[in-house]
Amino acid sequence: MGLIxxxxxxxxxxxxxxxxxxxxRDSLRFLVEGPxxxxxxxxxxxxxxxxxxxxATGEVAEAAAAAEAASVPVRDVTPPVLAxxxxxxxxxxxxxxxxxxxxxxxxxxPGRGVVVVLVEIRDPGNLGAVIRSADAxxxxxxxxxxxxxDVYNEKVVRxxxxxxxxxxxxxxxxxADIATSLRDRGCALYAAAADGESNxxxxxxxxxxxxxxxxxxxxxxxxxxxxxxGSLRVPMRGGAESLNLAAAAAVMLFALARRGxxx
Amino acid sequence: MGLIxxxxxxxxxxxxxxxxxxxxRDSLRFLVEGPxxxxxxxxxxxxxxxxxxxxATGEVAEAAAAAEAASVPVRDVTPPVLAxxxxxxxxxxxxxxxxxxxxxxxxxxPGRGVVVVLVEIRDPGNLGAVIRSADAxxxxxxxxxxxxxDVYNEKVVRxxxxxxxxxxxxxxxxxADIATSLRDRGCALYAAAADGESNxxxxxxxxxxxxxxxxxxxxxxxxxxxxxxGSLRVPMRGGAESLNLAAAAAVMLFALARRGxxx
Numbered sequence: 001m002g003l004i005x006x007x008x009x010x011x012x013x014x015x016x017x018x019x020x021x022x023x024x025r026d027s028l029r030f031l032v033e034g035p036x037x038x039x040x041x042x043x044x045x046x047x048x049x050x051x052x053x054x055x056a057t058g059e060v061a062e063a064a065a066a067a068e069a070a071s072v073p074v075r076d077v078t079p080p081v082l083a084x085x086x087x088x089x090x091x092x093x094x095x096x097x098x099x100x101x102x103x104x105x106x107x108x109x110p111g112r113g114v115v116v117v118l119v120e121i122r123d124p125g126n127l128g129a130v131i132r133s134a135d136a137x138x139x140x141x142x143x144x145x146x147x148x149x150d151v152y153n154e155k156v157v158r159x160x161x162x163x164x165x166x167x168x169x170x171x172x173x174x175x176a177d178i179a180t181s182l183r184d185r186g187c188a189l190y191a192a193a194a195d196g197e198s199n200x201x202x203x204x205x206x207x208x209x210x211x212x213x214x215x216x217x218x219x220x221x222x223x224x225x226x227x228x229x230g231s232l233r234v235p236m237r238g239g240a241e242s243l244n245l246a247a248a249a250a251v252m253l254f255a256l257a258r259r260g261x262x263x
Numbered sequence: 264m265g266l267i268x269x270x271x272x273x274x275x276x277x278x279x280x281x282x283x284x285x286x287x288r289d290s291l292r293f294l295v296e297g298p299x300x301x302x303x304x305x306x307x308x309x310x311x312x313x314x315x316x317x318x319a320t321g322e323v324a325e326a327a328a329a330a331e332a333a334s335v336p337v338r339d340v341t342p343p344v345l346a347x348x349x350x351x352x353x354x355x356x357x358x359x360x361x362x363x364x365x366x367x368x369x370x371x372x373p374g375r376g377v378v379v380v381l382v383e384i385r386d387p388g389n390l391g392a393v394i395r396s397a398d399a400x401x402x403x404x405x406x407x408x409x410x411x412x413d414v415y416n417e418k419v420v421r422x423x424x425x426x427x428x429x430x431x432x433x434x435x436x437x438x439a440d441i442a443t444s445l446r447d448r449g450c451a452l453y454a455a456a457a458d459g460e461s462n463x464x465x466x467x468x469x470x471x472x473x474x475x476x477x478x479x480x481x482x483x484x485x486x487x488x489x490x491x492x493g494s495l496r497v498p499m500r501g502g503a504e505s506l507n508l509a510a511a512a513a514v515m516l517f518a519l520a521r522r523g524x525x526x
Binding site (some may be wrong): 040113125129132133134135136137138139159161162163165166167201234235236237238239240241242243244246247248249250251254255257258 | 303376388392395396397398399400401402422424425426428429430464497498499500501502503504505506507509510511512513514517518520521
């Protein structure tokens, strides 16, 4: 196939639609950009099509070769077409069209580690960073509630640095349903809160933890928190009233991971 | 004094210059926005002038009243003038002109906690989040090297959520000079690295720690790392190769804080 020079090319136009939430919802696909994340997507066997600048060398060319070796169609595009497909300012590519990776909540295995539940999280950088930390801490999964930023938003994908393909992700769902499902599967439900009852470094119990983190500005709703088995805090020493959501999640996930994901 | 209606008003123009790095460098002042951060700035006694929309109520009015009580000049401006001064999209104000808060490196007290050293950090959100985590973990200070984002950048100030006024900040300086100064003051110098020699949760020693974190993309230069006393890692379990810089800093700072800031 020849070089695609127009953003109005049908394949390019279909991929461009994935830059919007509506386009991702309709096609059940999303975009992944850059050699590292594309490599992780190829390992996860979810890449359906790859766009690259054929004059690119190094890591970009290696990612395209890996796609070809996996029988993924590789489309050659001009740098201006690549720039349209990419979300970054100075894109090197490649850009991959991927099938969604999220799983139903009953596929999670809470015994393997903490389940992180994000409620109405709004900042894509925060969501991506929490997915990355959850992966690194060996979490059993990340559940993202309704009214949160889209897991497949390009900034979330970028901030997750490939971890979107490593840790099981459950998307959408009402908080009450998520809570019931996780409780049925043996989890103890804990709210992360600046004024939590138990120091996350010292809390002790025997069940796998589901850790609920609320919205960046106003945290978890009081009724959600009241329905939990307890609440955990990061012990604060200085003058700060709270931590950034992604920082709090990272500290708690690694503290809990040291006890096998249980409190 | 009456209501200021023009952004060309001399006081407003002087404050507007603080939206640029050059303007902050020339005047040794910076801007702080929003009731919470302004309250912290007032507590730190660094506010020299406050701009507010006199029709604003609630927290904004309370912050302005606190400024007046502290004999800080309060300037009434129209909403369009406030919007010019503010960095946020829907500003409520108030906006405070503040004197810088950074201190010389010899003012740090390493025995009180970890000293964080940030080398060529580029993302303002990361720098602000690290300052906030350092405050919350009771760190002895944050040192920001040359070639890093400006500590007084509006995004750094916002992301620090007031912690810029709680934890001692040292800005600028060559890495070699920073290292020498901290070593002279009894610190053991450790590099934070994904492949660090020692697990940060298990490392043991008797001296206060200075924890060096490198640039988001390429970490610490090999020669900087080679000059340290050792390196620390966050133990990784999943498929992630590394953590987001702010997440890694938070996990390490709280792990070290549990041992009094020593390894």
